[in-house]
Amino acid sequence: MKQILSVLEGVGSTWLLLLRAASYVGTLPRQRTRFFEQCYLIGYTTLPIVAILSFFIGSVLALQAGYSMQNFGAKQFIGSLVGLSMARELGPVMVAILLAGRVGSAITAELASMKVYQEVDALVTMNIPPARILVLPRLAAVLAMVPVLAIIADLVGWFGGAIVAKYVAFISIEPEAYFTALRRFMKFKDVMNGLIKAECFGFVVTLVCCNIGLNTRGGPREIGAAVTRAVVVSLILILVLDYFVTKVLM
Amino acid sequence: MNNAQQTIRVGLFFLLGLALTWVTYEALSGGGFFSKNKGYSIVAGFESLKELKEGDEVRMAGVKIGVVEKTRLAGRRAEAILRIGKDFSIPRDATASIIMAGIIGTNYVGIDLGSADAPPLAPGAEIRTKVTPDINAIMTELGNLGQRLEGALGAFGNSMNGDGKNPGLFQKLDRLVTENSTKVDTTLSNLQDITTKLNRGEGTLGKLINDPALHDELVATVGEIRSAATEAKSFVADAQGILAQVKSGKGPLGTLVYDETTASDLRATVTNLRQVSDKLAKGEGTLGKLINDDGLFNTAQSTLRKADRALDGLGDSGPLTAVGIVANSLF
Amino acid sequence: MPGPSQTRNPFTEHETPAVSVAIEGLSKSFGNRVVLDQVTFSVQPGEIFVLMGPSGSGKSVLLKHVIGLEQPSGGRVQVDQYDATAEETREKVRMAIVFQAGALFNSLTVYDNLALYLREHDLASEDGIREKVGRALQILSLEGAAEKYPSELSGGMKKRVAIARALVMEPQLLLYDEPTSELDPVMSATISEIIALLKNEYHVTTLVVSHDRDLALNIADRVGILMDGRLIFLGTPADLREPKDPRVAAFLYPQIDLQNPRYKQLET
Numbered sequence: 001m002k003q004i005l006s007v008l009e010g011v012g013s014t015w016l017l018l019l020r021a022a023s024y025v026g027t028l029p030r031q032r033t034r035f036f037e038q039c040y041l042i043g044y045t046t047l048p049i050v051a052i053l054s055f056f057i058g059s060v061l062a063l064q065a066g067y068s069m070q071n072f073g074a075k076q077f078i079g080s081l082v083g084l085s086m087a088r089e090l091g092p093v094m095v096a097i098l099l100a101g102r103v104g105s106a107i108t109a110e111l112a113s114m115k116v117y118q119e120v121d122a123l124v125t126m127n128i129p130p131a132r133i134l135v136l137p138r139l140a141a142v143l144a145m146v147p148v149l150a151i152i153a154d155l156v157g158w159f160g161g162a163i164v165a166k167y168v169a170f171i172s173i174e175p176e177a178y179f180t181a182l183r184r185f186m187k188f189k190d191v192m193n194g195l196i197k198a199e200c201f202g203f204v205v206t207l208v209c210c211n212i213g214l215n216t217r218g219g220p221r222e223i224g225a226a227v228t229r230a231v232v233v234s235l236i237l238i239l240v241l242d243y244f245v246t247k248v249l250m
Numbered sequence: 251m252n253n254a255q256q257t258i259r260v261g262l263f264f265l266l267g268l269a270l271t272w273v274t275y276e277a278l279s280g281g282g283f284f285s286k287n288k289g290y291s292i293v294a295g296f297e298s299l300k301e302l303k304e305g306d307e308v309r310m311a312g313v314k315i316g317v318v319e320k321t322r323l324a325g326r327r328a329e330a331i332l333r334i335g336k337d338f339s340i341p342r343d344a345t346a347s348i349i350m351a352g353i354i355g356t357n358y359v360g361i362d363l364g365s366a367d368a369p370p371l372a373p374g375a376e377i378r379t380k381v382t383p384d385i386n387a388i389m390t391e392l393g394n395l396g397q398r399l400e401g402a403l404g405a406f407g408n409s410m411n412g413d414g415k416n417p418g419l420f421q422k423l424d425r426l427v428t429e430n431s432t433k434v435d436t437t438l439s440n441l442q443d444i445t446t447k448l449n450r451g452e453g454t455l456g457k458l459i460n461d462p463a464l465h466d467e468l469v470a471t472v473g474e475i476r477s478a479a480t481e482a483k484s485f486v487a488d489a490q491g492i493l494a495q496v497k498s499g500k501g502p503l504g505t506l507v508y509d510e511t512t513a514s515d516l517r518a519t520v521t522n523l524r525q526v527s528d529k530l531a532k533g534e535g536t537l538g539k540l541i542n543d544d545g546l547f548n549t550a551q552s553t554l555r556k557a558d559r560a561l562d563g564l565g566d567s568g569p570l571t572a573v574g575i576v577a578n579s580l581f
Numbered sequence: 582m583p584g585p586s587q588t589r590n591p592f593t594e595h596e597t598p599a600v601s602v603a604i605e606g607l608s609k610s611f612g613n614r615v616v617l618d619q620v621t622f623s624v625q626p627g628e629i630f631v632l633m634g635p636s637g638s639g640k641s642v643l644l645k646h647v648i649g650l651e652q653p654s655g656g657r658v659q660v661d662q663y664d665a666t667a668e669e670t671r672e673k674v675r676m677a678i679v680f681q682a683g684a685l686f687n688s689l690t691v692y693d694n695l696a697l698y699l700r701e702h703d704l705a706s707e708d709g710i711r712e713k714v715g716r717a718l719q720i721l722s723l724e725g726a727a728e729k730y731p732s733e734l735s736g737g738m739k740k741r742v743a744i745a746r747a748l749v750m751e752p753q754l755l756l757y758d759e760p761t762s763e764l765d766p767v768m769s770a771t772i773s774e775i776i777a778l779l780k781n782e783y784h785v786t787t788l789v790v791s792h793d794r795d796l797a798l799n800i801a802d803r804v805g806i807l808m809d810g811r812l813i814f815l816g817t818p819a820d821l822r823e824p825k826d827p828r829v830a831a832f833l834y835p836q837i838d839l840q841n842p843r844y845k846q847l848e849t
């Protein structure tokens with residue numbers, strides 16, 4: 001019962017926070033410094049790990065596909081398989097998970113410590129709503145940066161797959177054939193689909209992490225607990241949302 | 251890091267994202283070359299579009315010249331709208347057909363070259379089409395052939411391999427050799443044991459064997475066994491010859507031997523034959539030993555008698571049965 | 582220390598009407614722990630009210646109610662004619678609080694900490710901000726610390742930055758939570774002088790929570806003593822010098838008795 005109530009409370013406060021933040025959208029142009037700062041943290045600094053991970057995910061996809069397909073001569077479809085799974089599923093989900101782990105946790109930690117050390121209280125007494133200067137720039141930044149990360153993840157993953165397909169002895173498919181296969185079964189819609197998914201995930205993760213951070217109560221110990229909770233909730237939400245967003249976009 | 255630098259990096263990063271998205275868009279939408287606002291479209295009507303879908307290629311003599319823009323039902327037939335690159339013109343007497351590029355549903359519309367002097371098709375015009383057999387029809391046909399082949403080869407297989415009730419020749423032989431191997435081995439070692447004793451001239455039997463007359467009789471008997479085995483071998487070789495002919499695709503049967511079950515049946519039969527003859531030739535197994543082992547010159551008399559009796563019946567039961575009886579009598 | 586005559590008015594360019602604070606039957610419990618029990622008093626416009634009391638008696642909690650950070654369990658708090666918990670109150674009345682622990686923005690430099698309020702509410706140009714912030718820093722002897730981050734400051738410096746940040750806001754109602762703890766005697770005196778100055782020159786209504794007896798006796802208009810969530814004394818500094826209530830006397834003028842220390846009394 002208590003758990004259900006706290007979940008409902010979490011859902012409610014998250015929506016409220018979203019509405020609050022949305023009501024300050026007009027102040028965004030004045031907050032561009034903060035916006036760019038968050039863009040930098042969320043997008044630019046997350047790029048290397050996104051690139052590394054998606055490269056290897058693409059490679060592994062190609063490797064696994066090649067391994068299982070060599071037995072029935074469908075190797076020429078590796079490109080299609082890697083392309084579609086990367087663009088529609090793995091790219092967005094991976095970006096979202098990295099975002100939750102790298103950016104979401106940082107957001108929660110920062111906001112939770114601001115809350116615990118009364119910085120949030122100080123903002124409130126200064127009549128500067130936290131939703132305006134702490135939440136809104138982050139949400140806007142995530143919306144601007146996630147598609148960039150996702151498209152980079154897709155492309156890097158594709159190239160990872162192409163390299164494996166060419167240089168692994170039992171696959172040995174020329175990049176040209178790989179990309180022809182990739183293009184044959186893919187439309188830009190598939191990529192767009194993935195970008196929209198990533199956008200949803202990124203937005204929800206950021207919002208939830210902000211909310212959990214701002215609702216931290218107690219001492220410094222709670223900061224750690226809040227970060228853990230934020231990451232766990234984010235991961236669950238990503239996978240649950242994944243199903244529904246995919247369904248809706250079909 | 252100062253703010254301006256940060257802003258510049260974020261800006262560049264964002265532009266990079268936009269550029270990559272655009273590149274992806276161009277690459278996946280078939281590129282500008284075949285995109286909607288370029289080239290022209292023609293209509294191709296078919297009885298069935300089979301596996302053809304939007305986005306499939308249109309090729310002329312194997313060269314990609316466009317894509318299938320749309321598929322639709324028009325009255326009692328199916329139509330594919332083909333978007334052709336503006337640099338390509340199609341003669342009015344060219345014919346389009348749906349062609350399978352692979353077994354797993356990749357198709358394209360193939361257009362032949364037509365004649366050189368025919369005027370080109372106008373945008374929106376309809377192209378002539380023809381029906382090509384699709385893979386399902388071919389598969390069905392193949393299946394029928396296979397059944398017929400099975401029928402034809404079944405009888406042959408039975409005679410060699412036996413039907414459910416009566417084991418065939420090869421099976422009998424094979425079983426003889428394999429099933430009784432332990433029994434044979436012990437018998438043989440017993441025999442060997444006895445022969446050593448005999449050689450040393452021990453016991454009554456030893457004396458018997460040292461008698462030259464008896465020795466001659468032994469040699470003659472074993473020689474007969476040998477010639478029986480040779481006949482068996484030549485029969486096996488004949489059977490192999492027939493099968494080889496079938497396999498290499500000669501004769502009416504041969505052309506049809508693509509059916510899996512019949513082919514494997516045949517293969518198994520051939521393998522059996524080969525195994526038996528190999529065993530015989532190499533002196534493996536009891537029979538082989540019996541035939542090839544010179545030590546058998548010193549076999550005990552009772553055994554020889556039995557063999558003798560068997561050889562008498564050789565004339566009417568054929569060489570292989572005789573060999574079988576020889577082998578049987580050993581146990 | 583720059584006196585009022587030497588220093589140009591760094592805070593209010595225009596006169597703002599002073600506000601009052603009315604606390605009526607305020608109660609607060611956390612779970613079943615009662616922290617504030619039926620506290621009633623008021624602070625007149627332009628008055629300095631000093632709230633004293635032992636550690637843990639609920640002074641900080643009371644201040645949070647006045648600034649609207651806590652919801653009362655019972656009773657109410659009014660600032661001017663507005664309810665303290667309503668959000669519009671903060672828009673109608675300019676209030677500032679100096680938190681006990683400073684509550685500085687750790688990600689911002691001292692200068693940006695002070696400038697934040699002005700920037701966010703667009704109250705001055707960057708030049709104007711530089712001037713105002715510079716003056717506040719000067720008053721609290723913090724000129725050298727402008728570009729430092731809070732983590733690079735000493736405890737006393739943090740407290741002064743917190744006070745400077747409140748001053749820059751040019752508040753009508755200013756709440757201090759132990760402004761002079763952690764400060765050396767001279768700096769404590771300076772803070773007392775600043776509080777008095779703000780009241781005398783600019784009619785800022787001031788509510789100070791403090792254990793500092795000198796501050797209370799010298800600058801307070803009225804003093805309240807909170808003990809175990811109840812207000813046990815309400816009077817002028819003059820009343821404090823000869824307290825009638827033995828609890829007040831024991832709190833304000835405790836004897837240091839090495840032969841019979843308090844922790845031993847507690848044990849028996």
Ligand SMILES: Nc1ncnc2c1ncn2[C@@H]1O[C@H](COP(=O)(O)OP(=O)(O)OP(=O)(O)O)[C@@H](O)[C@H]1O
Pocket residue numbers: 611616634635636637638639640641642643681
């Ligand atoms: N958020 C809270 N949750 C539970 N208990 C609290 C909370 N805030 C304060 N308390 C309790 O209320 C009591 C009063 O706390 P408060 O901070 O007001 O004391 P104080 O009078 O300011 O003491 P000090 O002079 O040491 O600052 C304390 O016992 C404290 O444990």
Ligand SMILES: [Mg+2]
Pocket residue numbers: 640641642681758
């Ligand atoms: Mg306190």
